[in-house]
Amino acid sequence: MELVVARIGKAHGLRGEVALDVRTDVPEERFAVGAVLTTVPAERGPLTVTATRVHQGRWLVAFAGSTDRSTAEALRGVELVVETADSEEDDAWYPHELAGLRAELVDGTVVGEVVGLEHLPAHDALVVRETGGQRTLVPFVHAIVPVVDVGGGRVQLTPPGGLLARDAEAVVVDRPEGED
Template sequence: MARDGAADRLILVGAVTAPHGVQGAVKVKSFTADPEALAVLPLHDQEGRRVRLKVLSARGDVLIARIAGTSDRNAAERLRGTRLFVPREALDEPDEDEFYHADLIGLRAERADGSLVGTVAAMHDFGAGDLVEVKTEAGKAVLLPFDRDTVPVVDVAGGRLVVDPPHGLIDGEDGAPEEGAPDGEDGEDGTER
């Protein structure tokens, strides 16, 4: 599956979360590895308008910034919820074995034999490492660790991931828990479920 239009897509890189102070500054949550990079990226809002950001300070992934044309708290309040995007072509190409989450969403997820498991619906990081969310053909959302064991091949240009999910996780596999089985019943091997 070719990724048509991948080069001209807008990638979400941050969002204005709240005003800060009374002189028009805002808090910006960055979704980038280097939050202060937002100051030099060609940012646009969700309507496609150019946004010029001057970073005043940073703490973790939250920036205190001034947005051009915003000089008081009321104007800053109106920016709450503004999503900040950058054109995909403005981003550096990732290093080998590094990927932009946005480039993975929509890829086919298939087994090594080429059989379709589903489509990458989202990427998540809840603090213990990246997870890839695959929506199966049956419509079930399955979270898989995004590591070399579970996702041994990432072929963005080819529009696919090869996945090796833990046995029983995907519907239709032998050993999958039966629907409606009450919790706490003994399994076939005598262990508690």
């Protein structure tokens, strides 16, 4: 199975380096000098890492054949993927393992289906298509998603009031007197 380990961001400097939006826990292994990475779209690769460094908390990488800012900028948006097996950790899941899981409340009420995973700055968020068709981002934190049961085909949610679109009808907005 292919796993996205990074998305190439903007060019850095004039010598072909690019910033990476890293999506792996082991960037030092994935982006080691000499590593050959498959790309999406496939016609942009494969890419061979020739140099890596961390600058102000961001991974900067140079690839063979990318020697100036123009060639580096042309790589922007390309995803770097590796072939891997499913996760064996108890509390780690790949996006493909989550997609298709039934999203339900603690009482078993089905609220929708997980259709993806968004990598946001603070934390990841499950993308849930609610039964009414609405797309809702659910923070993928233990307090809101206490159970992920891939084998059972479900995630259990304990959302705060108003998080789900289905709760919108029950939201009461207080308005000062005289305002309509």
